[in-house]
Amino acid sequence: MRPGINSDQTERIIQALKRAGYQATPNRRLVAELVAATGGHFTAAELLERGRRERVNIGRATVFRALELLASLRVVERLDLPSGSHAYVVCDPDEHHHHLVCSTCGRSEDIADGELARLVDEIGRRNGYRIEAHRLELFGICPACSAADTAERETLA
């Protein structure tokens, strides 16, 4: 997690809210901070729990509503983990992209659509479908977790 990045990101989220005509209330600021402080994915329940450590009386509904709001602004995205549960990730609202998520630590990277668009077009054409949406989700082990895993194995050996 690079220094300074998080507060920048918090600010970016706040700005997105204001730009869309929503109030940047203390609760929403808190949610923005918590979201930005996360390198990867998180569940609504986790965020609520973290929020309650800072502000006791924050309501469950408030957190869900804030996340829904941020999702509508494409500042976060809701994704479906292989386990079937839901998580959110922060992301870049400005361009269509996908996610690569570490199954171990939850960290996530935005992946540019790139060549995929062409592939998707081709699949549509081949099947005669007019494709309206597509979603690619990648799950794996990030470099850090990979390294940690290797180190651990070596210690044990």
Next chain:
Amino acid sequence: MRPGINSDQTERIIQALKRAGYQATPNRRLVAELVAATGGHFTAAELLERGRRERVNIGRATVFRALELLASLRVVERLDLPSGSHAYVVCDPDEHHHHLVCSTCGRSEDIADGELARLVDEIGRRNGYRIEAHRLELFGICPACSAADTAERETLA
């Protein structure tokens, strides 16, 4: 829906069950038939409802358990619709593939992984991730629905 295909598919599902050492009970046969009779995706609730039209006393749990079983055998796959709700599709258990789903009628096509594997590899390499799983979901309008839609517009005009 090509003739004969459904009963074949029913049989294939039954065989998959037996091969895996599960009983092909009347309830499971019913589920298999209903699943095979669907050209596309369906929800658990829909399947339950259809099941109850044929056999009044089929339990909700039985349907869920049967679907879970079929999913574990990769005879059906559970997917997450853009709406956030869940659906199942029948599919080929033998090869890794993705789904192209019609948002209008729910029909679905299996899409071979094809070039995607290469792209996924590349993304993994570029980000230093060891990729363990990926999922591509495509949503659009199938040829039939497209045609129907066009026809309707012309009638109205």
Next chain:
DNA sequence: TTATATGCAAACGCTTTGCATCACG
């Protein structure tokens, strides 16, 4: 002072589970 945001609790939808019964091997 009017619209917006919030907290709480209750409702919700979907899915799973506990358990007694039933069927199959």
Next chain:
DNA sequence: CGTGATGCAAAGCGTTTGCATATAA
């Protein structure tokens, strides 16, 4: 008989909603 399958109802979980209150424009 013993194991596996079933139905039912109840519990569970994540999420949404109704509503009265509080806060911001």
